[in-house]
Every structure is written in structure tokens, then in C-alpha cells.
Amino acid sequence: MQRTIILAFALSLGVAAVHAQSSGPTAAEIVQQAHDWQRQRLARLTAPDGWLSLIGLEWLAPGDNRVGSAADNDIVLKAGPAHLGVVTLAQDGGVRIALAPNSGATIDGKPLREAELVDDAKAGAHGPTTVAFGSASFYVIDRDGRRALRVKDANAQTRTHFLGLDYYPVDPSWRIEADWVPFKPAHKLEIGNVLGSIDAVDVPGKAVFRRDGRTFELLPYQEEPGGELFFVLADRTSGKETYGAARFLYAALPAGGIDQPGKVVLDFNRAYNPPCAFTPFATCPLAPPENRLDIAITAGEKKYRGSHY
Numbered sequence: 345m346q347r348t349i350i351l352a353f354a355l356s357l358g359v360a361a362v363h364a365q366s367s368g369p370t371a372a373e374i375v376q377q378a379h380d381w382q383r384q385r386l387a388r389l390t391a392p393d394g395w396l397s398l399i400g401l402e403w404l405a406p407g408d409n410r411v412g413s414a415a416d417n418d419i420v421l422k423a424g425p426a427h428l429g430v431v432t433l434a435q436d437g438g439v440r441i442a443l444a445p446n447s448g449a450t451i452d453g454k455p456l457r458e459a460e461l462v463d464d465a466k467a468g469a470h471g472p473t474t475v476a477f478g479s480a481s482f483y484v485i486d487r488d489g490r491r492a493l494r495v496k497d498a499n500a501q502t503r504t505h506f507l508g509l510d511y512y513p514v515d516p517s518w519r520i521e522a523d524w525v526p527f528k529p530a531h532k533l534e535i536g537n538v539l540g541s542i543d544a545v546d547v548p549g550k551a552v553f554r555r556d557g558r559t560f561e562l563l564p565y566q567e568e569p570g571g572e573l574f575f576v577l578a579d580r581t582s583g584k585e586t587y588g589a590a591r592f593l594y595a596a597l598p599a600g601g602i603d604q605p606g607k608v609v610l611d612f613n614r615a616y617n618p619p620c621a622f623t624p625f626a627t628c629p630l631a632p633p634e635n636r637l638d639i640a641i642t643a644g645e646k647k648y649r650g651s652h653y
Contacts, residue, residue, distance in 0.1 A: 371516040378514040378613040385616060385645075386509055393496055395619040396503035398626060399423060399480070400495030404433040411493070412444075423480040423497045425449075431461070433491055439463065439484050441475060449477040463491060487627055488541050494625070502623055507650040511613075518612040518643035522553035522562075524598040524605060533563055535576060536630045538589070538620055543629075551575075551595070551608045555639060562610070563634050564595070572596055573608065577615070578631035580640040587621040587647050590631035615644030622648055 369377065388394055402411075402419045410417045414426035421428070429443040439461040443449050451459045452473055464472045465486035472483035480497040526549040533547045545565040551573070552561050564573035575593040582588050593615045598606030619626035 368521075369519075374516040374519050374611075374613070375514045378611070381614050382509070382511060389509070389622075390503065390506060392498035392503075393481070394503070395626060396506055396622055397496040397498055397500045398494070398502070398619070398623045399497045399500045400482070400493065401625040401627070402482075402493040402495060404431060404439065404484075404491045404493065406433050406435065408432050419493065421480070421482075421495060423495075423499070424477045428475075428477060431493070437486075437489065437491065439491055443475075447477065449475055451475055464494075485627070487539060488543075505650070507648070510646040510649060512643050512646065514613050515643050518641070520553045520555070520610045520612070522551040522608045522610050524602075524608045525550050525552055526603050526605060528603065531563075533565065533632060533634065535565075535632050538626075538628050538630065548573075548602050551610060553610060558639070560637050560639060561634075562637070563632070573602075575610075575635065576629045576631050577635040577637065577641075579637045581642065582631070582636075585642075585646055586644075587617045589620060590618055590629065591615040591644060592618055593644075612641050612643040615641065617645050617648060622650075 390396055399422045405418070409419050409431045410427070411419045411421065411429060411431050412427040413421045413424050417427065419431075425444070425447050427444045428447050428449060429441055432440045432442070434440070440458065441451070441461055442458045443451075443456070450456070453476070459473065461473045461475070461484045463484040463486040467473075472485070474481050474483045479499045480495065482493040482495040485492050485494050527547060530546040530548050532544050534542050534544050536542045547563045547565055550561050550563050552559065554560070562575050562577060564575045566572070567574050573595040575595065576590045577593060578590050579586075582590070593610065593612065595608050595610055598604065598608050600606040618628040620628035
């Protein structure tokens with residue numbers, strides 16, 4: 345009887361061990377999932393309207409701004425008709441466009457002559473108002489109350505002459521289950537950007553993990569309410585093997601909720617370069633001092649070999 349009890353107990357431990365081992369992906373699954381993610385990342389980046397298509401970031405002056413590819417415009421575009429129209433920035437921050445006759449441009453796909461241009465900060469799920477002309481387009485962005493035209497062209501040289509992405513070999517050991525420590529209330533974190541301005545963001549907690557016998561912490565924020573955890577980080581590879589300003593990493597929310605202690609999976613195989621690694625026309629956050637780790641994270645995306653920025 346005693347032997348039967350011992351055997352049953354041992355079998356139960358074995359079943360528990362199997363369940364524990366199967367609770368997460370295998371090493372082979374981690375590698376496959378990372379390669380799938382890399383393919384999706386490449387598709388987004390190289391899409392006709394992806395980050396590689398940027399050809400301009402043109403700041404609007406108050407009042408009328410004549411826009412077009414001719415040299416006599418206030419804003420000279422690298423593509424499109426000689427005189428596209430006039431973009432007016434009002435004192436209250438509102439932006440309108442009046443297209444020139446025969447410009448051939450559309451506004452949100454419609455042959456309108458005039459319209460309000462809703463910027464990216466106010467647009468919501470529908471996105472900002474887009475003015476399209478030939479293979480190019482633009483929309484208005486709001487950065488700390490300043491308005492600019494973000495100009496894209498599917499035929500941009502950064503896209504047509506793209507050299508591809510380079511990665512460290514996928515390493516399952518860099519998929520780390522970190523402890524999630526919530527902050528109640530949320531902490532404030534100052535994050536600078538390439539424009540020289542600083543934003544204060546709400547940090548709901550911290551991810552704490554161990555590597556090589558040492559403990560590290562990363563502070564995330566959410567780009568939108570309820571969104572994934574977004575980490576802007578740097579490490580000892582930054583500026584050498586990886587992009588110097590920062591790399592980005594997303595992580596799913598902890599299973600028990602963002603306001604409860606739990607676990608967060610940090611898969612550094614999916615750390616990737618910000619748009620500023622590929623174009624001078626993006627506005628990217630920089631890794632704050634709190635997220636500059638004293639360790640070489642030899643996983644994820646490497647420095648872009650075609651970059652001059």
C-alpha cells in the first residue's frame with residue numbers, strides 16, 4: 345500500500361513537471377515565433393506608406409503656407425505638383441488646406457478642393473487627414489503644440505534602396521519572464537526625443553529581471569490606454585552593434601492586470617530600431633537614463649548598415 349502511495353505521488357510530480365515545462369513555448373517555438381515576427385516587422389517597415397517612405401518633415405508657420413515642389417513655395421516638397429495648394433495654420437492650432445486647381449490631389453481619397461486637416465493627435469482610430477498626390481502624400485502631426493507636414497512617397501530612395509534588416513541569432517535565453525511590480529499611483533518618467541523636447545509619461549510599474557547573476561529594471565509606458573507595455577531602452581551594445589539612441593520593445597500586459605503583481609515576458613529577440621535609425625524625418629523618443637542598462641543585450645535588431653543618422 346505504501347509503495348502504491350509513493351508511486352502515485354511520484355507520478356503526480358511527473359505530471360506537474362510536464363505541465364510546468366509545457367506552460368511556455370519551447371526553444372524551437374521561440375525561434376520560429378521570432379522569425380515570424382521579423383518577417384512581419386520587415387513587411388510593415390517596407391510597406392508603401394511605411395517609415396521608409398518618409399521624404400519630409402515640414403514645420404508649418406502661422407498663417408498661409410504655400411506648398412508644392414517648385415522653389416517659390418514656402419514649403420518645397422520633394423515630390424508632387426509644382427504648386428499643390430495652401431495650408432493654413434490658424435491661431436487656435438487648426439489646419440486647413442485649399443488645393444490649387446488641377447493639382448490632381450485628393451483629400452482622404454475624395455476629390456475635394458478644401459478641407460480641415462485633422463492632425464495625428466486628434467485623429468483617433470481613423471487616422472489623420474491624408475492629402476495624396478501621385479505616389480506621395482502628407483498629413484499633419486502635432487508635436488508639443490507645433491504642427492508639421494509628415495510627407496511620404498512610395499518611391500522614396502530610403503525605400504527603393506533599402507538594404508534589409510540585420511539581427512543577432514535568435515537566442516531563447518533572451519526571452520525572459522520578468523517580475524511585474526506595479527506602481528500605485530503611477531510614476532512619472534521624463535523621456536526626451538530627437539527634437540530636443542521632453543515628455544512626461546505615466547509609468548504603471550516596472551519589469552524586474554535577472555541576467556548573468558545581476559538584477560535589472562525597465563520602466564515602460566503605454567502609448568494608449570489599455571495598450572501593451574512599451575519600453576524605450578539602451579544597453580552596452582548601443583552605438584556599437586545596435587542603434588545608439590534606443591531600441592523599442594513591446595510586451596503584453598501581465599495576466600492578472602497592470603495594477604497587480606505578476607509576470608511580464610520580455611523577448612529581447614524582438615527589440616527593434618526606431619524609425620530614426622532609417623530616416624531623418626521621424627520624431628523618436630530617446631532611451632531615458634533609467635532604461636540604459638549596464639549589460640550587452642545581444643539579441644534583436646542590429647544597427648542599420650545603410651544608416652547615416
